[in-house]
Amino acid sequence: MEKISLKICTGTMCYVMGGAELRAVLELLPDDIMKRISVSYSPCMGLCSDVGEPPYIQVNGKTISGVSKSNLMQILKEALSDAVR
Amino acid sequence: MRVNGDFIEVDCCQKNKVGHIVCGDTFMSQKFKEEGRVISVLSDGLGSGIKASVLSTITSSMLLNFSLLNEDIMDSASSVLKTLPQDEIRKISYSTFCLCEIDCFGKVRIAEYETPSFYLLRNGEFVNIQKKKIPVEREDLDNTHLLISEFKMQKEDRIIFFSDGVSQSGMGNLNMPFGWEEGSKDYISMIVSKSPDISAKDLSRRIVIKAEQNDYSVLKDDTSCCVIYMRKPRNLLVCTGPPYDEKNDGYLSNYIRDFQGRKIVCGGTTAQIISRETGRSISTDISPSDRELPPISKMDGVDLITEGILTLSKVERILSEEEYESKNKDGPAEKLLRLLADSDKITFLVGTRINIAHQDPTLPIELEIRRNVVKKIKSLLESKWLKDVDISYI
Numbered sequence: 011m012e013k014i015s016l017k018i019c020t021g022t023m024c025y026v027m028g029g030a031e032l033r034a035v036l037e038l039l040p041d042d043i044m045k046r047i048s049v050s051y052s053p054c055m056g057l058c059s060d061v062g063e064p065p066y067i068q069v070n071g072k073t074i075s076g077v078s079k080s081n082l083m084q085i086l087k088e089a090l091s092d093a094v095r
Numbered sequence: 096m097r098v099n100g101d102f103i104e105v106d107c108c109q110k111n112k113v114g115h116i117v118c119g120d121t122f123m124s125q126k127f128k129e130e131g132r133v134i135s136v137l138s139d140g141l142g143s144g145i146k147a148s149v150l151s152t153i154t155s156s157m158l159l160n161f162s163l164l165n166e167d168i169m170d171s172a173s174s175v176l177k178t179l180p181q182d183e184i185r186k187i188s189y190s191t192f193c194l195c196e197i198d199c200f201g202k203v204r205i206a207e208y209e210t211p212s213f214y215l216l217r218n219g220e221f222v223n224i225q226k227k228k229i230p231v232e233r234e235d236l237d238n239t240h241l242l243i244s245e246f247k248m249q250k251e252d253r254i255i256f257f258s259d260g261v262s263q264s265g266m267g268n269l270n271m272p273f274g275w276e277e278g279s280k281d282y283i284s285m286i287v288s289k290s291p292d293i294s295a296k297d298l299s300r301r302i303v304i305k306a307e308q309n310d311y312s313v314l315k316d317d318t319s320c321c322v323i324y325m326r327k328p329r330n331l332l333v334c335t336g337p338p339y340d341e342k343n344d345g346y347l348s349n350y351i352r353d354f355q356g357r358k359i360v361c362g363g364t365t366a367q368i369i370s371r372e373t374g375r376s377i378s379t380d381i382s383p384s385d386r387e388l389p390p391i392s393k394m395d396g397v398d399l400i401t402e403g404i405l406t407l408s409k410v411e412r413i414l415s416e417e418e419y420e421s422k423n424k425d426g427p428a429e430k431l432l433r434l435l436a437d438s439d440k441i442t443f444l445v446g447t448r449i450n451i452a453h454q455d456p457t458l459p460i461e462l463e464i465r466r467n468v469v470k471k472i473k474s475l476l477e478s479k480w481l482k483d484v485d486i487s488y489i
């Protein structure tokens with residue numbers, strides 16, 4: 011089964027705008043799911059000063075803005091089921 | 096403080112007599128940048144608790160202020176000695192002291208009054224310094240005198256002095272019936288031979304902690320130990336913020352590469368600039384160590400990379416607290432603080448770029464915060480840890 015890659019921006023802006031909490035979400039996930047996600051952190055991705063909405067993450071290289079605790083779950087679920095298919 | 100290119104590190108560790116909320120010993124030290132002088136005083140007030148603390152505070156601040164006015168330390172010591180009140184019952188003076196002055200040529204003068212003798216540790220050996228006994232006239236006290244020592248401080252010398260809380264610790268125990276006076280020398284030699292580079296800060300702590308163990312963790316007296324250590328300065332560079340002009344990105348990264356000493360980068364964007372300029376990759380630590388702060392990153396050639404403004408603010412907050420018990424020793428702010436504590440000469444290189452293209456109204460504010468936080472850190476490091484700090488803007 012393929013792993014999905016998740017990159018969380020931990021630049022100042024993203025971190026303050028909710029990125030800090032995304033880390034906590036990952037701690038809640040059961041081990042067998044976490045095994046299928048390779049998590050990494052990145053310094054400021056350089057997107058925060060634009061009109062966009064921090065915090066930013068990248069799932070399998072695709073950038074997603076305005077991620078919150080609840081929609082991170084959703085995003086991961088979708089990515090995981092895509093990976094199975 | 097630097098003397099002839101060498102750095103003088105002064106630190107003191109204190110612990111209170113068990114059950115007391117204040118320390119009856121007072122330590123004060125000040126460096127005078129312009130004159131290149133360092134003056135340090137340790138005074139022990141009679142008894143313990145508030146009264147002792149007030150007495151020793153008065154004594155040491157008088158000594159420091161007199162010496163500040165460029166009075167000869169012998170004159171200041173004897174004037175203070177003449178004015179010290181005496182205890183009605185015990186007929187002894189209210190406080191004792193050790194005053195140490197080092198001038199810009201490394202000349203040391205020490206005036207001691209009724210305190211355990213200072214030690215001079217040179218090349219792993221304790222050096223005996225001939226002391227001059229100077230009588231001081233006092234009607235109510237017989238046989239009052241100061242002990243004056245003079246010598247030239249050499250590189251890697253350590254001067255160690257302490258209150259009797261250290262020398263009398265363990266008194267009455269089977270293995271040290273008369274206290275720790277002699278044993279302390281062996282202990283100090285042992286530590287210094289094991290870690291020849293040990294900082295004044297760490298050595299003073301080790302000595303006090305050992306004294307506490309001698310008393311089975313129940314200190315019978317206020318215990319202070321001061322260490323003065325002359326050594327080659329340890330340099331530290333802290334870069335934060337991208338340079339004002341993009342053209343200087345290369346200059347910044349060369350500056351970091353060529354800097355002799357340890358290097359810290361505070362700020363993701365700054366780190367990315369350096370990564371781009373040098374072609375070295377950044378990896379971000381997966382194990383976040385502090386919930387309040389973004390994690391640290393790693394890159395070859397840089398000792399520590401942290402996020403910028405939040406981390407620096409936390410460093411400033413911790414520095415301004417009186418006592419700080421850290422819960423996570425490996426947090427980014429704590430790591431940064433440890434590097435700061437371990438350095439003598441600290442240079443902040445603050446980048447001042449405002450990204451006009453983005454028209455982001457928050458950026459100039461961030462720049463202001465960055466500047467102010469760095470300024471505050473500088474003044475705290477200078478006043479609390481007696482560090483030599485410079486700020487340059489790029």
Ligand code: FES
Pocket residue numbers: 019020021022023024025053054055056057058059064065066
């Ligand atoms: S802080 Fe996340 S993109 Fe800048």
